[in-house]
Every structure is written in C-alpha cells, then in structure tokens.
Amino acid sequence: MNQRRGQFTGVVCANIPLCREHFKLVMEVRGFPPTKAGQFVQLLCRSTRDLDYVERELEWPSPQRPEVENVDLIAPTALLRRPFSLAGATTDGETATIEVIHRVVGVGTDWLVQLRTGDEVGILGPLGNTFSHPVENQIAILVGGGVGIPPMLYLASELVGKKVIAFCGATTRDLLSLTVTADARTPGIDSIEPLYNIQEFAAHGIPAVISTDDGSYGFRGFVTQSLQEYLDRFRIRGEMAVIYTCGPEVMMKRVADLARARQIPCQVAVERAMACGMGTCQSCCIRVKKPDASAVPLPGQDWCYRLACTDGPVFAGEELLW
Amino acid sequence: MNQRRGQFTGVVCANIPLCREHFKLVMEVRGFPPTKAGQFVQLLCRSTRDLDYVERELEWPSPQRPEVENVDLIAPTALLRRPFSLAGATTDGETATIEVIHRVVGVGTDWLVQLRTGDEVGILGPLGNTFSHPVENQIAILVGGGVGIPPMLYLASELVGKKVIAFCGATTRDLLSLTVTADARTPGIDSIEPLYNIQEFAAHGIPAVISTDDGSYGFRGFVTQSLQEYLDRFRIRGEMAVIYTCGPEVMMKRVADLARARQIPCQVAVERAMACGMGTCQSCCIRVKKPDASAVPLPGQDWCYRLACTDGPVFAGEELLW
Amino acid sequence: MIDLSVHLAGLKLANPTMTCSGTCGYAFEYGDFMDLSQLGAFVTKSVTREERPGNPPARIVETRGGMLNAIGLANVGLKRFLDEKVPQLEKMPCPIVVNVAGHSYDDYVETVAAMNPIACVGSVELNVSCPNVKDGLTFGTNPGRLKELVHEVKKVLPAKPLMVKLSPNVDDVAVTARAAIEGGADVLTLVNTFTAMSIDIHRRRPRLANVTGGLSGPAIKPIAIHMVSRVYRQVAKAAGVPIVGMGGVQTWQDAAEFILAGASAVAIGTALFVDPAAPNKICEGLGEWVSKQGAEKLSDLVGTVQMPGD
Amino acid sequence: MIDLSVHLAGLKLANPTMTCSGTCGYAFEYGDFMDLSQLGAFVTKSVTREERPGNPPARIVETRGGMLNAIGLANVGLKRFLDEKVPQLEKMPCPIVVNVAGHSYDDYVETVAAMNPIACVGSVELNVSCPNVKDGLTFGTNPGRLKELVHEVKKVLPAKPLMVKLSPNVDDVAVTARAAIEGGADVLTLVNTFTAMSIDIHRRRPRLANVTGGLSGPAIKPIAIHMVSRVYRQVAKAAGVPIVGMGGVQTWQDAAEFILAGASAVAIGTALFVDPAAPNKICEGLGEWVSKQGAEKLSDLVGTVQMPGD
Ligand SMILES: Cc1cc2nc3c(=O)[nH]c(=O)nc-3n(C[C@H](O)[C@H](O)[C@H](O)COP(=O)(O)OP(=O)(O)OC[C@H]3O[C@@H](n4cnc5c(N)ncnc54)[C@H](O)[C@@H]3O)c2cc1C
Ligand SMILES: Cc1cc2nc3c(=O)[nH]c(=O)nc-3n(C[C@H](O)[C@H](O)[C@H](O)COP(=O)(O)OP(=O)(O)OC[C@H]3O[C@@H](n4cnc5c(N)ncnc54)[C@H](O)[C@@H]3O)c2cc1C
C-alpha cells in the first residue's frame, strides 16, 4: 500500500441519505494511503473529466468525445475543491474504502448528492493532522454536532475496547445523521443516560447520548448542556478524561470552555474555508495563543495565526483563540 | 395554439444517434407557436434550473434543494445559448413536437448529447425567417451538407407533392446523418441517378442523390459536383428551378455560384456565431450587396451588413457577399 | 407592499431593473420574451451621429463565465434613429434612456442635443468608454477630457438628467467618477466592458476580427462590485449622485449585491441573451429580499453593506 | 524531440511552466502531488522584510470562474525565510524564483539584497502590485515610482535576473511595463490579481474580512491575454525582455494562448488548488501542440498570433 499522499480517483460504492440534508458517500480508492481520524480529503465536486483535458484532446478524432475548440467553456460548477472529514476508512490490499458524510449546503455538495454507484470522484489526500488517542484508563468523550459528527465516528472506530462515550447533537431529529436501532429504548427528554441505541457507536460498543435542540429525539437542548450535566454528575475533571469535539464553532467554543474549566484536555477539529488544503495558500488561518517559533507573531500580541489545514484541523482547545 | 414567440421548456422525447457525431433530438413543447422551414431555436445547453433561481431560493427551507448562498458558483457549462435549425415540427393541439439534429462539436452540444427522455431543455423561439416555397411547376432542389441537412429535411416535409430533388453530402458515410433504407439499391460511385433509398426524403416521396467526399457511400466527391453534373445533364436554368441550400460556408458559396451562373434563384440558410438570436446584439452580421433603407451602408461601398438572426438565416444567394 | 421605486435624478423608475445598452436593441426586440412594462427603464443601443456598419465578424466569443464583444458600435445613426426608432420608443411601456456615443465633442453634442426635445426620452446615457472604437477610449480614461465633455453635453440637455457610463479600464474609477460629476453628470453608470482578447490556438489568430473586445458577464462581477462600492463611498454618496450598477448581473442575488455596494438601480446585459425574462425575475426576487431584510423600501438598502470601519 | 526550454534573461528553464507566487508555498508543499523536477521554475510566496501575520479570516471566497483572496502577504519574514526556507529550497529539483514584496524602497532593497548571494535562488520577482496591502499598490500603478524602485533593487541584485510583476489595475499596462524596463527589469511577469469584492447579501457584509481582495482564476484570463499581448507588442518585444504570462491558466490550451500572445513562459496559480499536477499536464500538452503546429521549439511560437495588420 502506497504511503504517500496524492491525487486519487475514488469510485462511488454508495451514496446514502442518512437524514434530511446528510448523505454518506462511500468510495473505493486504489492506492490510497493509510489514514487516521481527524484527517480530511479535498473532493473535486465536479467531473474529473474537467481535469483531464490533455489526454482527451490528444485522442481526437474520436466518436466519443469532441475536440472542444474553446476550452474556456469548460466551466465547472464548483471551481475549487471542498474539504470533508473522513468518517471512516478500511483497507483491503491495495484498495482503501473511505467514507465521508456530507451535508448539502451549496453547489459543491449539491453535486456530491447526485453521485451514483460507479461514478468517479477526484480526491486529494489524506490531509491534516490526527486526534491523539487517550492514554491508559482515560475516558474518551466524543462530542459531535451536526456536520461535525463524521470525524467522531471515525475516532470511535479507532477506540474500540477503550473507555469511550459519545455525545451527539442536532437541531432536530430530521437532521441527525445517525441510525437509531429499531429495538432501542427511547431516551428520556431530560435524561443523559447513555444508551446503546445508536448503531454507528453501538457497533463499537460505545454508548451515546443524543440531544436535539427541539427535543424531537433524546435530551432536549444543546449537546453542550447534556455534556455539562454529565461532566458534573460524574465529577469528571483533569486527566481522568479527554474530550474530542467537532461541530459548529459556537458549540466547539462552549465545549472547550467546559473542558478548560475542569482542566480536562480537549482536542478540537476546526473548520475553515480552504483553497489548497496543504499549506500553500494561507487561506485557512485560525488564531491561537502561545506563539512559538513556527508561527508568525503579531507585534505586541500574544497570539498568532496557524493553518487549519496543516497545523490542524485538530488543535488543543486551550490554545485556540478562534 | 399560441402565436407568439417566447421562452419555452421542451421535454425530450428522444435523442437518437444518427451517425457518428450527429444526434436527433425530439422535444415536446407546450404552447410552441407554428414554425416553418428555415427557422431556428436558441437552446440553453445546460440545466434550466440555472435560470430559475428566484423560485428555488424562495422555497427554502426545503429538503430537496439547498439554499445556495453564493450564487456566483452556479457556473454553467455553456453560458450563452446555441442556435439550431429546426429539422421538423408537428403540432397536436396545444403541444408541438419539434426536432433538431445536432452535431457534437463543443461543450454545448456535448451537453445536448447526454439528454435522456423526460429531461428538460430551455428553448427560445421560433426565430429567423423562412424559405419561400417554389412557385407552380418549379423544381425545388434541396442541397444540404453535413450539419446543414436538418433544415432541408424540414423543407422537404413542407414540399410533399411538389417537384423536389435532394442532394446531400458528407465527408464520409459515418458522418451522414441520414437513414439508408435496408432494401435499397446502392448508388454507383459515379452515378447521380436519384434514388428513393434515403428514408427521410423517401417518406415524402422525394428522390435523393448522396455524395461522400471519400466515396464511402454514393457519388464520390463533393455534393456540389453531383449537383453541377445534374444541373448540366438536365440543362436546368433560370426560373425552371429554385435551389435551397444549407451547409458549410465553402459549399454554400459554390452552390450559390452554380446557381448564379445558370440564373437559377437560390435561397441560402447561413450560420453565424449568435448571442441573442433576435436582433439585439449585432453579433451575427453578414455582408450583402445592394444596400437598402433598412441596412447600414459603408461610406463609398456597395455593400452593407445584415443580421443572420432576423434578416436571415435565409438570404438570396445573389445578394450574399459573405 | 414593498416599494421598489428608484429616483435617478429626475428619472423615476417603478423598479431598479434596467437593460444594458447594446444588449437589447432599440425598442421592442425582446417584446415577445419579457414584460417590457415591468422594466424599470429601457436603455437603447449606442447611437452615433453617423451610421456605423460596425466591425467585421467574428464579433463575439464566449469565455469562462463571460463573453467578449467587438460590435464596433454598429448602429443606424442619428437621422435614422430619429426617423425609425423614436416612433417605436414612443410606444414603449417604460421609461427610456438613449445611449449616445461619439468620436468628438461635436459628435456627442449634436447627438445629445437632438434628444433634448424628444418627450419619450427620459434620460441620455453617455458612452464614453466603449473600448472597441479607438477614440472612444480617451474620453473615458482621461479625467480632464471627460469633465469637459460632460460639461459641454450637459449644456444641450437642460431638460433631462444626464447619465455618464464609466470605463473600468482605469487606475482608479473614483477619479473618473469625480470628473464626470464635476462636469455635471446627474447619474453615474458603471461598468462598461473590460478590454480583453481570446486567441484560437490552432489557427494562431485572434478569435475576434477586431483582435480585442470587451469582456462582460458573470466573470467581471466581483470587479464591478468593487468599483461601484468605491465610487459610492469615495464620491457619489457625498455628491448625492445615484449609481446604476452593471457587470454580470444574472440573478436577483447579483442585483442585491450591487444595491448593497451602492447602486440605486442595476442594468442587465449579457444575461438577457440567456434569459430575456431575467429583469422581470430579478425584480420579483428583489421584492422578497427587501422584505426578508426587514426593509420597506429598496432604496433604504442602497449602499448599506456594513464595512468593518463603519 | 520538441524543445520546450525557455531562457528568461539569465535563467534557464527546461520548460515554460512556473508556479504563481502565493499559490505553492515555499518549497515542498506540493511535493507529494506534483513532479517538482518537471517544473520549469518554482516561485515562492512573497517574502517581506518583517514577518506578517496577514489579514484576519475570511481570506478567500469563490466567485464565478475565479476566486478572491485577501491573504495580506502572510509570510515568515526575511530572517526566518533565510533560516528555515532556504535550506529547503536548496534541495528543490528545479530553478527557484523568490518573490519579494515590501512597503518602502528600503524594505525591497534589503530583502532583495539578501537574495543576491544565495546560490539556489535563480531569480527574484518583485511583487509591486499586491492589491491587499495599502502601500503595495502605489509602486505598481505609478510609473515613476516603479522605475525608481526597480532601479534601486537592480543595483543590489547584480548576480541574478530581476523579474517585475505588473498590476493589472492600471489605465495602460504598457506604461508600467515600460517604466519597469527602463528601471532595469530583466523579465516582466503579468498579471497579478484584479481588485474585487463580494458581498454576503443575507448578512449584508463583505465576504472577505479585508473587504476587497484580488480576483484570480479563469474569469480573468481574457483580460490577462490582452495585457500580455499589449505589453509584448508595445514594449517587451522591441526591448528584448521576456514575459511570464499568468492569470487563469488551467490547461495547456490556456498556456498556448499566453505563449501566442507573447509570453515566453506561463505561471499557474489558482489551478494548483484544483489540480496540483496541472503544470506537469500542461507541459505534456504543450509539447504535442508545438509539434502539431509544425514547430521544433516552443520558443519559435512566442508572440506568433497573427494580427490582421501583420
Ligand atoms: C477540515 C474540514 C472538514 C470538513 N468536514 C465536513 C464533513 O465531514 N461534512 C460536511 O458536510 N462538511 C464538512 N466541511 C464543510 C464543507 O467543506 C463545506 O460544507 C463545503 O465546502 C460546502 O461546499 P458547497 O459548494 O456545497 O457550498 P458553498 O456554496 O461553497 O457554500 C455554502 C455555505 O457553506 C459555507 N462554506 C463553504 N466552504 C466552507 C468551508 N470550507 N468550511 C465551512 N463552511 C464553508 C459558505 O460560507 C456558505 O455559507 C468541512 C470543512 C473543513 C474545512
Ligand atoms: C442559424 C443557425 C442554425 C444552426 N443549426 C444547426 C443545426 O441544425 N445542427 C447543428 O449541429 N448545428 C447547428 N448550428 C451550429 C451550432 O449552433 C453550433 O454547432 C453550436 O453553437 C456549437 O456549440 P458548442 O458549445 O457545442 O461548441 P463551441 O464549443 O461553442 O464551439 C465549437 C466550434 O463550433 C464553432 N461554433 C460555435 N458556435 C457557432 C455558431 N453559432 N455557428 C457556427 N459555428 C459555431 C466554434 O467556432 C468552434 O469552432 C447552427 C448555427 C446557426 C447560427
């Protein structure tokens, strides 16, 4: 198996609606290197044909593809690639099977939704850093909100056999990209009792607490509220646990605050608009504390910018100034 | 039935390969006005969804279509519409069925090729002027080359019962967008004997002479050569006949010359790059003789420009300076 | 009811959608394809003193997200405009702006003077920026000549507001905008097209017979938005001169962007070739947007993009 | 065998594909994604005398066929560049061009002077046109200051060819091109990005924290082609100064268009984000094109678009 990052073509195995607006895209990618939770890929949200003009034009004349005289007209839908966290990955010899969960928010994701089995997707990756696993006996607390759930699923698959609990939230049940097992007990509207009724986590033996803002499933309120209740009830502090989080910025900030107040280490996977995804364009900057030699200090300031794509996407909660 | 030109949505009934690179696109269009041979339509060679952003965004929130925040990204393949001659039209109450034959040469036609039954196509039309029918006892000689054959098919359908003969040419048999009936005699390589073996013309009782540049079917040589031989052999001159032609510019020029030398009236359907198709942009100009009040004279010149989209596409062969 | 009306100096529009000169003919060409009575104002093709045949073909070519044109101001000339087109314009169900171009002060003055007495002409737009005709460029890129031209022209148009259409092919469009206002412009319209070129790499020759042409369409929109914003904040707002924004408007979202940047009205050009009903759809979309923004009048939103310093 | 080699004053490239400053990092960032040894030359991110954190986010936004960036010259500064990046650059398998930006004559002179003795640096490119930093603009749009700057900088770079990168935000790019050549530029590179803006119409604020940004990508290509063609024919050809063309190059066809317009080499920027292997593919495609055109050397095709008057 190839160990180097690179440009690959994935073949779609499945593209399954998980709930309103969220889809799971499973792709087989020959030669894709090993990956870890936290990493992401840059997907070309338009036909890979657009990139391969060299070969195609040289084939002319061909009954299949015309010589496009005026290549200016090859106007794709989404010019730049779009970053997506890995939601899982397995390998079988030379071929990796990778998963992303995408939420339809614009033209790029709208193109992804229309993918069918057998279609091809251009992939750059794997990119970014990874979550650090918990040390012996630490409880891993996975906190995912909305489109931040996918990296938590990948992390869960890596933590099988460890002490893990997941907290997931969505605005409403329709937007919850998780599978509730049919035989499961329905969690109470004010209960934070962890249940094994979320298939994606239960498959790894991991209990989960679900919250929805409107109470349409599980705990009524924000995921940060159920998390806070849990941390308080079980007096979780300091190195006892490590919190992993990904989701909307306001949620991650609150999670980082809850962790900091209790001296619990916290690893945050951030999102930023990205052009390159590999440290060349400087578009994905995020403010962090404690400038060190590898970061640019602002004169007279105690913060600097780091790049979400290469220094991250995973950062320590306490260093982030957002 | 609506009598006004306008913007319509056609529903694809069929999109059939006729030969390498040529496809027949049949569309049903509710409310489409009556048309005549010579006229053309402006096809939107991309999804009509692109045009209807108003309605779609206002539907939000909807599980179907996301609110695209940044509409800049709706980058279609072909920005401008593409003009296509009508190859035929029939009406049934409120609904017209129109045909175009398109040759794949670039991004717009590449998009058309991928259309399937039930897909929608944005149509502006009908546009342009029409061929004038032959007067009593005149022989109508239809001369079509390559992508100029479609308007000749439409004209043939209008001339049923009249004296008509068709001359069609292509570089090679593979590029001939016509159907040879199975039981037909194969025409000789140096014969201009008109046969009833081309289904599209034979259906209207019209004999046809086919030429291919390489002799792979019918007369070996240019369509203009077989036409010349025919005109000479049967001493066709003056008002005895009227020639209609559409095809590559070099072919049409030669046809117009042959006609002029014999004082045969000739109607030429020209092609020009077009943005609007309805006389607003002035992009489709063509040089004609005899400036009259409605054309702009060049000081000291005996020619002026006319618009292919509204003054044409059909012009008298003798007035064209190309 | 949302109030979409716009006042462009003396010219009142029921809504902010206009057509771009040169993309909509002289009058009823789009009559079958759009509802002209729903148009804020109609702007004619440029009229010059003498008839002009225009450039040889090819006159247009499509590029990524845009098109080049080198029409060369093909038009019927002043005399035939008055004889043939004005009677048509009199029947139009919306306000009319006549776009005037020329090669000398005299050209402009004579043509504009001819418009002053015509009742159906609501305003005149000066095209000082068409990049296809050699002399046209100098007026639009030289602030001194521009001011003088506008001043001369304004004298012969006492009865109507004068619009001046700015070229984007300049160091700083705020400088030419100021010159136009000092010369007496009542309304600024921007932008005209960008000088550009496309080459056929197989035949190794320019795609346009005129070699260069003007780039229009969605590709130029972000530059046009910047220019409108700059002119609004640097010059036009303080001077009380309204702006008509254009360059790549296709959807109501594009139009809203221009309005927030500082345009009181927007003009639609290239998009008409794709969808002649675009102005009508834009008008509808803007109405919904204004109400979603909690405003009652579109004019309350003009120039209200919130800048960091504000 | 087709000869694709290019001579840019003293700098020899095996083929005409370069990277655009600011779109490819400092050295090996794309090492896993493209074959750096097949690159004609690598151009670093702009280096300034002092470290710069750059603008606050959002720093980019996509537009129709292009993107805006307002990075604000975020870079490690001269000292760390020398300490950390030069050792990397020494290992690069292709010629290196260091792009230098600054706010004053002294800034430029000091930074450029530091490059003169570094063996692995083949050439320096002056960024006098970055529209995101206030003072940067004045050098690039004022011919007098530009000439003086180039003159000063050239003095401290005796050992290497000097490239000057021109801004497209000017009345006439031939004027700044001439100033740069008079100042002593050995190579001209054009174009940098166009000042532009995008507004979020729902939140009614600019999409970029810096309000304006630079437009790059396919959308600007026709304007860039025109500018290269104009500079080549008006100034550079006669002066014997080669041009590096850029602005929207995605495919070999785009590169061929720049070459016909007068560019000796082409640089690829925005397209790298989409396909980091684009320069390699372009190189391959150009080879086939040159032979189809019946030429033996790519350099024979530079500037050979056939103009009507020729
Ligand atoms: C490291 C990383 C991991 C991500 N993982 C996932 C994931 O697993 N699943 C998923 O659905 N999405 C994920 N995203 C977000 C995803 O990249 C955006 O939703 C996507 O780019 C939107 O593209 P679009 O063309 O559909 O929308 P656009 O039309 O480009 O934009 C629609 C809206 O999304 C916002 N947006 C655009 N790009 C980004 C971006 N890069 N980050 C945040 N917001 C953006 C825009 O501002 C706009 O409001 C991730 C982003 C990053 C940076
Ligand atoms: C009145 C009229 C009737 C036409 N009827 C037919 C028809 O019945 N069937 C058919 O297949 N084609 C017809 N055409 C030509 C058709 O419009 C072009 O083939 C089409 O626009 C190509 O679009 P594209 O995006 O596929 O190619 P592009 O990528 O736009 O161009 C590919 C090649 O075609 C050339 N081209 C582009 N537009 C035109 C144009 N309008 N006229 C001539 N050449 C052009 C380009 O210069 C280029 O060489 C007609 C054109 C006109 C003006």
Ligand SMILES: Cc1cc2nc3c(=O)[nH]c(=O)nc-3n(C[C@H](O)[C@H](O)[C@H](O)COP(=O)(O)O)c2cc1C
């Ligand atoms: C085909 C065409 C012809 C044009 N003719 C004129 C003209 O005669 N006078 C003028 O002032 N502007 C002319 N323009 C410029 C437009 O009025 C408008 O300023 C420009 O196209 C930008 O708007 P858009 O992107 O919506 O097309 C023309 C534009 C096009 C595309």
Ligand SMILES: Cc1cc2nc3c(=O)[nH]c(=O)nc-3n(C[C@H](O)[C@H](O)[C@H](O)COP(=O)(O)O)c2cc1C
């Ligand atoms: C994200 C980004 C950052 C850039 N940074 C710089 C820079 O630091 N210095 C510079 O001279 N040009 C910079 N540019 C401009 C490019 O070098 C190039 O001139 C421009 O993008 C046009 O080429 P393109 O269309 O191929 O991207 C930057 C462009 C982009 C997109």
Ligand code: FES
């Ligand atoms: S996305 Fe380009 S540097 Fe991070």
Ligand code: FES
């Ligand atoms: S295509 Fe616009 S005038 Fe003919």
